[in-house]
Amino acid sequence: MKFSQFGLKFTQDAGILSLMEDLGHALTVNQNMMMLGGGNPGKVPGVVRILQKRLADIAKDPESVYRLLGIYDPPQGNVKLIRALVKLFNDLYEWPIQEENVCLTNGSQSAFFMLFNLMAGQYPDESFKKIQFPLTPEYIGYADEGITPHIFTASKPRIEMQNPPFFKYHVDFDRLSIDDRVAAICVSRPTNPTGNMLTDDEINKLDRIARENQIPLIIDNAYGVPFPQIVYQKATPFWNDNTILCMSLSKLGLPSVRTGIVIGPAEITQALAKMNAILTLSPVGVGSQLVLDLVESGDICRISREVIQPFYRTKMQQTVQWIQDAFSGLDYAIHQPEGAMFLWLWFPNLPVSSLELYERLKQKGVLVVSGHYFFPGLSEDWDHTAQCIRMTYSQENTMVKRGIEIMAETLREL
Ligand SMILES: Cc1ncc(COP(=O)(O)O)c(C=O)c1O
Numbered sequence: 584m585k586f587s588q589f590g591l592k593f594t595q596d597a598g599i600l601s602l603m604e605d606l607g608h609a610l611t612v613n614q615n616m617m618m619l620g621g622g623n624p625g626k627v628p629g630v631v632r633i634l635q636k637r638l639a640d641i642a643k644d645p646e647s648v649y650r651l652l653g654i655y656d657p658p659q660g661n662v663k664l665i666r667a668l669v670k671l672f673n674d675l676y677e678w679p680i681q682e683e684n685v686c687l688t689n690g691s692q693s694a695f696f697m698l699f700n701l702m703a704g705q706y707p708d709e710s711f712k713k714i715q716f717p718l719t720p721e722y723i724g725y726a727d728e729g730i731t732p733h734i735f736t737a738s739k740p741r742i743e744m745q746n747p748p749f750f751k752y753h754v755d756f757d758r759l760s761i762d763d764r765v766a767a768i769c770v771s772r773p774t775n776p777t778g779n780m781l782t783d784d785e786i787n788k789l790d791r792i793a794r795e796n797q798i799p800l801i802i803d804n805a806y807g808v809p810f811p812q813i814v815y816q817k818a819t820p821f822w823n824d825n826t827i828l829c830m831s832l833s834k835l836g837l838p839s840v841r842t843g844i845v846i847g848p849a850e851i852t853q854a855l856a857k858m859n860a861i862l863t864l865s866p867v868g869v870g871s872q873l874v875l876d877l878v879e880s881g882d883i884c885r886i887s888r889e890v891i892q893p894f895y896r897t898k899m900q901q902t903v904q905w906i907q908d909a910f911s912g913l914d915y916a917i918h919q920p921e922g923a924m925f926l927w928l929w930f931p932n933l934p935v936s937s938l939e940l941y942e943r944l945k946q947k948g949v950l951v952v953s954g955h956y957f958f959p960g961l962s963e964d965w966d967h968t969a970q971c972i973r974m975t976y977s978q979e980n981t982m983v984k985r986g987i988e989i990m991a992e993t994l995r996e997l
Pocket of ligand 1: 622689690693722724771803805830831832833841842843
């Protein structure tokens, strides 16, 4: 069978495909694997209990079951949830958003697919525009989302060495060059894979640059405030009429309901609604029904702050300690964990590539993600891209600890 250009592009080997295959198998059929790979949220008992109760309440009432499963929402998404989100954000942050500024999608992964291809690629006047990542490493899931190849461009970060074993990436504004070939600037905050929390100063500068160039600033807030709030560092939430803020229910503990939330200029959110209709008729409504009460009451923020954030913070601190114990004497550094559910490990003198290290660990039953996938759009050669791996600490403690011990043994062998 021969495939179209689109077919070929979307069936090639992709980092996100390998990651999701590893993750999906490890969490379903092959449970002996130590899953330190993809970003599946952890099993947070307090959250599971809330969902269990909500599902039980729904199951008791036929009308609620019908609302949960039996209705296509409009292409912009569940109207009640959109209303509740608008109220929540405006009350919390005094933002001026209206219902037309919000569109729901089937997970934020598909929101990014629509956003990137809406703005980047070939224009009717034959010009070609790209999405700029001002800070790499950046989220692996963006890398293969362009319908047209080469729609991303990125610049190297500045590296700040902190108290050993920590370091931190910063946007290198001297390297960042934006011209009329850039359609939008995009950052994840907290950043997947590094756990970096871009500072308020960095965000304000990026906002200014975006406005000066009359392009939007996309902020991927999949782990951010006010939900799921997997953030260990103070940072001000950001939105204005030039920002496209993307959120998700996944990291709250609901990845399978596939609910993404985009808050942006109406021109963008209404375009997404039109694309939703063509691609999926209507975004999945199960997540909207499940969290509606929590959003209306504001409990979604309290649960994030009181249950979800401490769960991940404790795991992060514990995991850093295990690494420091197991890696003693090895040459390594850890990106300062300021949020999200990952540690980004840098081995400056790794004698093999990070991909080879991933393969060796996989053979020993430990899944991580090779760091080289996290530099979408970076065209400069940089040894650093083959010296890092990402590991998640979201899964069960004994597995994370054992995985780290095996990683230490493997690094010592190398
Ligand atoms: C930074 C970031 N953005 C977007 C996504 C996509 O998540 P979802 O499609 O489940 O909302 C993820 C998932 O891991 C992520 O880490």
